[in-house]
């Protein structure tokens with residue numbers, strides 16, 4: 636129900652946890668899409684450093700540097716401070732206030748049912764995720780989205796249940812605390828774009844936790860080396876065995892990074908055993924290196940002036956705080972906890988107090 640923002644561009648908000656340098660999977664699955672959204676939407680993109688704390692609370696020594704690395708990759712890839720607002724969650728304390736208020740109205744059962752909750756509690760070993768904060772992760776995410784009254788939230792498939800939950804929390808808030816005949820919060824929609832499959836070097840989904848990734852900042856020799864070790868179609872044991880680029884993880888790369896010519900060459904060459912895997916990996920590396928080159932040049936410029944990048948984040952955070960503060964005024968008013976005090980009208984003329 637994209638409402639408000641009359642005759643303005645619809646508003647988009649999305650975030651990434653501060654996990655350090657980004658990899659090709661982050662680019663293909665999210666960042667590349669964000670860059671395209673900048674022109675047609677009013678975009679807010681933020682670094683979710685508080686969300687990183689829900690799992691990495693025990694050691695915070697890398698958290699700020701990890702946020703800076705994410706920011707550098709954003710700028711390198713082409714997020715443009717002239718065309719979007721980039722900010723950092725912990726510098727907009729209003730997210731925490733809204734999170735607290737939403738936590739009052741969110742039933743525990745809704746949180747226990749979120750698929751990522753059970754999954755991560757079972758899969759992430761070596762960290763105690765039996766915390767209040769981890770259970771509340773999706774409530775914080777709802778606050779992130781609602782505080783900007785975002786119309787659309789570009790996310791991957793795995794995050795859709797979190798957006799659904801946000802819609803339910805917004806609806807519940809609006810029901811408890813109506814504002815005349817209207818309401819404070821719109822219901823945000825996920826913005827799903829089809830993103831191509833991008834396997835890591837071991838053939839599984841590219842991910843920091845699998846150590847199978849290629850970073851946007853990896854220098855050429857590292858990219859080439861990582862590709863050399865990448866798994867291929869297991870049916871192609873010998874050079875003379877034909878393969879199938881649709882089942883080979885390396886075969887997915889040209890589909891994302893290469894020209895139609897190269898894609899066709901790989902397809903025919905692989906199926907007829909006309910090319911070898913080493914040659915094929917070389918082409919994939921060429922395409923990836925070519926795509927990363929302009930990003931790495933831009934990254935280097937910002938790395939030389941780290942203060943400049945941080946200032947961009949600070950300026951974005953100031954703009955975000957302004958919007959967030961406006962929403963919080965409406966929230967406090969709707970909940971009747973605003974700072975203004977209006978004495979209730981005296982019911983009847985009370986007898987004057989003799990002690991006055």
Ligand code: TRP
Pocket residue numbers: 648649650651652683686775776779780788789790794
């Ligand atoms: N949970 C998201 C992820 O892990 C990150 C995130 C936090 C987010 N708050 C958000 C994404 C708000 C979109 C909107 O990827």
Ligand code: SF4
Pocket residue numbers: 867868871878879880883884885886901904905906910911912913915916
């Ligand atoms: Fe995979 Fe390329 Fe080898 Fe075919 S030729 S199996 S696509 S690496």
